[in-house]
Amino acid sequence: MAGSLADIVDLGRRPLDQDAFRTVCRRDLDRNGVLVLSGFLKPAAITAVRREGEANRHLAYYTVTDHNIYLSPPDPDYPADHPRNRKVASSKGCITTDQIPGGSALRTLYDAPEFRDFLCAVLGEAALYEYADPLSSINLHYAGEGQELGWHFDNSSFAITLMIQEPEAGGVFEYVKNVRDAEVGEMNYALSGKVLDGAVSPQSLAMGAGALVLFRGRNSMHRVTPVKGARTRMLVVLAYNTEPGIALSESARMTFFGRLG
Secondary structure, X not given: OOOOHHHHEOOOOOOOOOHHHHHHHHHHHHHHOEEEEOOOEOHHHHHHHHHHHHHHHHHOEEEXXXXXXXXXXXXXXXXXXXXXXXXXXXXXXXXXXXXXXOOOXXXXXXXXXXXXXXXXXXXXXXXXXXXOXXXXXXXXXXXXXXXXXXXXXXXXXXXXXXXXXXXXXXOOEEEEOOOOEHHHOEOOHHHHHHHHOOOOOOEEEOOOOOOEEEEOOOOOEEEEOOEEOOOXXXXXXXXXXXXXXXXXXXXXHHHHHOOXX
């Protein structure tokens, strides 16, 4: 399924080129740190991408990692049980840009100037560019029974995702807003520790199949709870850079994809 943007996105409900719609979306993202546009993809596009995902699942690279919430090496200035160094678990499978079929709706959407212009307007960015490496721009993530993403902060200022298939249970995106202020170096270890201890009630996102989600996760802790049931959770990450010619680092590609290209 290639087609045009209008074949993929319900432009009646989501008029991407209209200033009024963009203004409302940006206001909601700025106020809440997250924007959920349910029913963004048309049903036929959801079905086509899900079938692609099922057909190519055997290509996925699976990782099981223990990491701290900063996705960084431990800091020897703090004990192992300090929020700076405490370990959480993440596990998932992933197929990369070069494994997404050439005629996929995902490629049409990712490359569409109207979609990028909309994202720029809502995110407040001058321009968005694809990754220079062949793996990192479009990723389809799989999470089966028991798989999860542990609590963490993002290193990037925004994340763009599409829900393709919800699991039978579990696999819930949970977050706690404004735990830290990375821009000024305020880590707020006390609140981070409370989140890790389960002493803070997180917010959760309801994102049905076809939902587009924009999330600012640099300062908000977030996770995906363990998946339950036989139905695999499928989520697409659409990754852009704010400068041209940037590739994901070789170490990150080996960690996430198991190869460089």
